[in-house]
Amino acid sequence: MSTSPTPLVTGEKATRREEILSAAAELFARHGFHGVGIDDIGAAVGISGPALYRHFRSKDAMLGEMLNSISHYLLDGGTARVDATADPEQALAELVEFHVDFALTHPSLITVQERNLANLTDADRKQVRALQRRYVEIWVKVIRDAVPGVGERQARSAAHAVFGLINSTPYNRHLDDDELAVLLRRLALGALQAAA
Numbered sequence: 003m004s005t006s007p008t009p010l011v012t013g014e015k016a017t018r019r020e021e022i023l024s025a026a027a028e029l030f031a032r033h034g035f036h037g038v039g040i041d042d043i044g045a046a047v048g049i050s051g052p053a054l055y056r057h058f059r060s061k062d063a064m065l066g067e068m069l070n071s072i073s074h075y076l077l078d079g080g081t082a083r084v085d086a087t088a089d090p091e092q093a094l095a096e097l098v099e100f101h102v103d104f105a106l107t108h109p110s111l112i113t114v115q116e117r118n119l120a121n122l123t124d125a126d127r128k129q130v131r132a133l134q135r136r137y138v139e140i141w142v143k144v145i146r147d148a149v150p151g152v153g154e155r156q157a158r159s160a161a162h163a164v165f166g167l168i169n170s171t172p173y174n175r176h177l178d179d180d181e182l183a184v185l186l187r188r189l190a191l192g193a194l195q196a197a198a
Contacts, residue, residue, distance in 0.1 A: 019057050022047050023068050026061075031110035031172070035065060035121045065118060066126035072111050073133035076104065080140045090147035097144055098190045101168050105186075106179050109172035116169065138162070151198045160197040164190045 025046035029038040040061055041051035058064045083096035105112050119127060141161035146152055152160070168186055177185065 018047075022054060022057055023064065023071070026064050027068060027108075027110045027114050030065070030068075030118060031113035035061075035114075035118045062121075062123055062126075065114075066122055068111070069115055069118070069122060069130045070126060070133070072108075072115055073130050073137070076101070077133050077137045077140070079104070080137055084140055084144055090144060093144045094148040094194065095187075095191065097141060098164070098168075098187050098194075101165070102183050102186045102190070105168050105171040106183055112169050113172045145194055145197070149195060149198050156197055160194055164193055167193065 022043065026038070026043045029042055029046060033042075038061075039051065040054055043061075043064075044051035044054050054064075058067070079100050080097055083100050084093045087093050087096065119130065122130060138158065138161055141164075142154060142157040145157040145160055146154065149157075167190055171182065171186070174182065176182075
């Protein structure tokens, strides 16, 4: 198994815990959070539902860890890509590529994040929202640096519009992933340049 960071377990060796979160993400994406029971998740990973309590205190805790992990992964990955280049246009291209790759590789996580924020505990929701705001702010700064004449409010709106475009991937499977990645990158960068 890989030791590189993943959206569900950052900086650790992939474990049974990640396997459970991955299976839960697929099930939550397909059936909704309330449509999945602990026994369904256990069956998906070959253990009994009650055995999941050795790894997570509840289904709510599973969702909280999943969405917090996704948010940390995006924030850390976005930050690393921006910090790796001094060229604003290259930084913008890197952010777009990173988010497109995430969306195409993890469509179930996009779906879970989109549909289940309201199902988080208050504490988890606040933490996820704070992480998401920090990720957006990375985009806002890079858009403003890369696209002359774009104000802060325009950059924020453009970032959210591009997230909507890229995060539509779970519902857009008319092309294979390589073709879709090229199209999404081109559309996202074109939309961001048009914001000026």
